Amino acid sequence: MKNIQILLTTLVIIFLVGCQKSKPITDDTLVTSQVDGVTLTHRNAITPPQIFTPINEDYRALYAASLMSTPDFGGKIVRKLDNGETYVALGQVEHFWIALADKEQQELIGYVPMRAVVKSSLYANTIRKDTRRVRKSSNKAVKKNCVTLSADSKACKKADDNTWIID
Numbered sequence: 001m002k003n004i005q006i007l008l009t010t011l012v013i014i015f016l017v018g019c020q021k022s023k024p025i026t027d028d029t030l031v032t033s034q035v036d037g038v039t040l041t042h043r044n045a046i047t048p049p050q051i052f053t054p055i056n057e058d059y060r061a062l063y064a065a066s067l068m069s070t071p072d073f074g075g076k077i078v079r080k081l082d083n084g085e086t087y088v089a090l091g092q093v094e095h096f097w098i099a100l101a102d103k104e105q106q107e108l109i110g111y112v113p114m115r116a117v118v119k120s121s122l123y124a125n126t127i128r129k130d131t132r133r134v135r136k137s138s139n140k141a142v143k144k145n146c147v148t149l150s151a152d153s154k155a156c157k158k159a160d161d162n163t164w165i166i167d
Contacts, residue, residue: 030107038091040099042108045069045078049093049111058120059089059098062127065116067109071097078110086120 023029025044033040033048040048047070061081069075071093081087081100088101090108097111118126146156155166 040090040108041106045076046108046110047075048108049091049097049099051094052091052099053093054091055089055098056091057089058086058103059100059117060084060086060120060123061112061117062123063116065112067100068097068111071095071099071111075111081112081116084123087117089117 027043027045029044030041031044033042035049035052038052038054040052042048049071061083063081064083065081066077067079067081069078072095086103088103088105090099090101090106092114093099093111096114098114098117099108099111100117101107101109145159146154148154149166153167155164157164
């Protein structure tokens with residue numbers, strides 16, 4: 001009789017444990033993925049890459065780039081990078097994109113194109129080189145040679161292409 005009570009109690013406990021609701025999986029649920037032998041922890045909203053080459057170095061944002069949920073422009077924007085802020089480049093993924101984590105973290109937060117970030121050690125020189133670059137204006141002053149044809153008209157020749165225009 002005692003064995004039957006223990007068996008019934010055990011069955012009731014197993015039944016009740018099995019009936020408990022599990023938490024629904026949302027975009028914010030943390031999941032892990034195994035890619036090229038590396039375990040990545042990320043939110044469910046972030047699609048794991050297909051190719052992964054580890055970097056694990058501090059990188060800085062060159063501009064306020066969009067952090068994407070997939071390593072291409074077809075994904076959703078997760079958030080924007082803060083210009084000049086430091087992030088951890090977890091690795092390079094397909095399409096020459098970088099998988100990023102917040103500073104001193106290992107959780108994958110999204111992807112940016114390789115041109116959006118630079119190694120922290122190269123940041124100052126990269127910014128300095130960019131500010132030295134002279135930006136040429138496409139609106140050059142065009143010299144005109146004009147000849148009066150009559151009291152109310154004239155012809156002007158553009159110096160850059162030798163075209164005459166009658167006004």
